[in-house]
Amino acid sequence: MRIVVLDGYTLNPGDLDWDGLQAIGEVVIYDRTAEPQIVDRAADADIVLTNKTPLSATTLQRLPKLRYIGVLATGYNIIDLQAAKEQGILVTNVPAYSTQSVAQLVFALLLEFCHRVQRHSDSVVNGDWSNSVDFSYTVSPLIELSGKTIGLIGLGQIGKQTALIAQAMGMKVLATGSGRRAPEPVEGLTWVQLDELLQQSDVISLHCPLTPETKEFIHADRIALMKPTAILFNTARGGLLNEADVAQALNEGRLAGAGLDVLTLEPPTPDNPLLQARNVLITPHIAWATKEARARLMATAIGNVRAFIDGKPQNLIG
Numbered sequence: 001m002r003i004v005v006l007d008g009y010t011l012n013p014g015d016l017d018w019d020g021l022q023a024i025g026e027v028v029i030y031d032r033t034a035e036p037q038i039v040d041r042a043a044d045a046d047i048v049l050t051n052k053t054p055l056s057a058t059t060l061q062r063l064p065k066l067r068y069i070g071v072l073a074t075g076y077n078i079i080d081l082q083a084a085k086e087q088g089i090l091v092t093n094v095p096a097y098s099t100q101s102v103a104q105l106v107f108a109l110l111l112e113f114c115h116r117v118q119r120h121s122d123s124v125v126n127g128d129w130s131n132s133v134d135f136s137y138t139v140s141p142l143i144e145l146s147g148k149t150i151g152l153i154g155l156g157q158i159g160k161q162t163a164l165i166a167q168a169m170g171m172k173v174l175a176t177g178s179g180r181r182a183p184e185p186v187e188g189l190t191w192v193q194l195d196e197l198l199q200q201s202d203v204i205s206l207h208c209p210l211t212p213e214t215k216e217f218i219h220a221d222r223i224a225l226m227k228p229t230a231i232l233f234n235t236a237r238g239g240l241l242n243e244a245d246v247a248q249a250l251n252e253g254r255l256a257g258a259g260l261d262v263l264t265l266e267p268p269t270p271d272n273p274l275l276q277a278r279n280v281l282i283t284p285h286i287a288w289a290t291k292e293a294r295a296r297l298m299a300t301a302i303g304n305v306r307a308f309i310d311g312k313p314q315n316l317i318g
């Protein structure tokens with residue numbers, strides 16, 4: 001079996017190894033692949049592994065030998081699933097490998113808004129405390145989370161873990177999903193419709209996939225439903241937001257802040273309006289990238305390839 005990894009660098013920048021994959025077949029690993037290079041590099045492959053290199057219908061039509069795509073991620077919005085199905089190509093993803101890490105980053109971002117730890121520490125190191133007449137001072141308002149309401153859009157693996165952490169902090173948890181009812185009862189959590197969640201939440205966190213239905217579904221009309229004091233978090237996919245609308249709401253004080261790990265285009269162009277927006281914290285799509293999570297991702301991705309070769313595919317999508 002000829003296996004081509006199109007963009008292996010972010011999964012394994014050098015602190016993991018590909019041995020498990022190399023034991024399965026003839027493997028070629030590219031750190032990154034630009035779109036025009038995909039067909040040349042994958043032309044002879046039976047198996048292609050990709051994290052964020054897109055496989056569109058046009059590209060797949062030019063890869064007639066391809067039998068299997070292993071997405072090196074949970075989100076698989078980069079694959080044209082319909083085209084893959086029509087060509088008989090199986091597609092798998094890696095669920096749940098980063099659940100704890102992503103939920104942890106939600107709170108890293110949220111707690112930064114609550115305490116501005118770095119800003120306070122910088123102030124102290126710069127001498128402000130030594131020069132202060134008081135034993136305590138603040139350089140920005142502080143927020144206590146206990147008693148505040150968090151609204152989770154998407155209650156899958158990451159949404160549920162985020163709910164647990166929020167509950168441990170004394171927050172009231174609202175959630176919504178694609179159905180009118182909760183997929184399963186979760187203790188202490190209230191299932192509401194999207195508009196109600198947007199109206200009632202102090203903190204809103206997105207945990208649903210990017211699909212044609214959810215594309216840019218956080219837009220001006222929905223932002224207008226949110227409290228002007230609300231803080232929005234997106235660790236799912238950038239395309240869930242209309243970025244211009246979110247930036248405008250932040251700049252006009254109709255939204256208090258945004259904590260973002262993902263943008264529509266990654267890396268972003270310098271003119272992305274969110275980069276200069278007021279009260280925004282942006283991380284470069286790192287929620288998944290703890291070594292612990294990447295090691296789990298590697299193990300499951302290799303398990304997926306083995307299962308496909310053994311004729312018992314696992315983690316199939318589409």
Ligand SMILES: NC(=O)C1=CN([C@@H]2O[C@H](COP(=O)(O)OP(=O)(O)OC[C@H]3O[C@@H](n4cnc5c(N)ncnc54)[C@H](O)[C@@H]3O)[C@@H](O)[C@H]2O)C=CC1
Nearest residue numbers: 074075154155156157158177178207208209235236287288
């Ligand atoms: N920033 C990062 O590094 C990472 C981002 N992700 C993103 O997070 C997303 C969620 O991951 P998981 O929780 O593991 O996936 P999951 O599949 O366990 O949960 C997704 C949930 O979203 C719900 N959903 C689907 N359509 C919806 C809609 N229209 N409105 C509200 N909810 C809807 C589903 O019913 C499901 O409960 C992934 O799709 C991926 O895009 C995942 C891992 C790492």
Ligand SMILES: O=C(O)C(=O)CO
Nearest residue numbers: 051072073074075288
């Ligand atoms: O697993 C995912 O969906 C990610 O975004 C990380 O690549």
